[in-house]
Amino acid sequence: MSRPDAGATAPLSTHVLDTVVGAPAPGIGVRLDRLDGTRWRQVAAGRTDADGRLRDWVPATQWRVGRYRLVFGLDGHLGPDPFFPEVVLTFTVGDPTAHLHLPLLLSPFGYTTYRGS
Numbered sequence: 001m002s003r004p005d006a007g008a009t010a011p012l013s014t015h016v017l018d019t020v021v022g023a024p025a026p027g028i029g030v031r032l033d034r035l036d037g038t039r040w041r042q043v044a045a046g047r048t049d050a051d052g053r054l055r056d057w058v059p060a061t062q063w064r065v066g067r068y069r070l071v072f073g074l075d076g077h078l079g080p081d082p083f084f085p086e087v088v089l090t091f092t093v094g095d096p097t098a099h100l101h102l103p104l105l106l107s108p109f110g111y112t113t114y115r116g117s
Helices: none
Strands: 012-018 029-036 039-047 053-055 066-073 086-093 100-107 110-113
Touching: 012 029, 086 100
Parallel strands: 012 100
Antiparallel strands: 012 053, 029 039, 029 066, 066 086, 100 110
């Protein structure tokens, strides 16, 4: 099995949409953690771009079969005292070569996610 080169990135992307304004949510902080034994360890962090997307941000050397979580920091986006200050999506990677897209659709009192393509 070959090792990924240092500049390669994992096939993980996300997209945050604000359903109240009907537009992408730029500048949302996103952290990716992996469960190592009984502890979560940060793998990568980034911010959504002007189109609310975050891609090519996880080093391929850190991406493998396992349990992960995306932590979306929403404090600045949903107002000064949001009902949901963060959203955590926990998921399992079974095939680290397959593209995985996890969108987040936001509103002040609810959110939706799904496995996209």
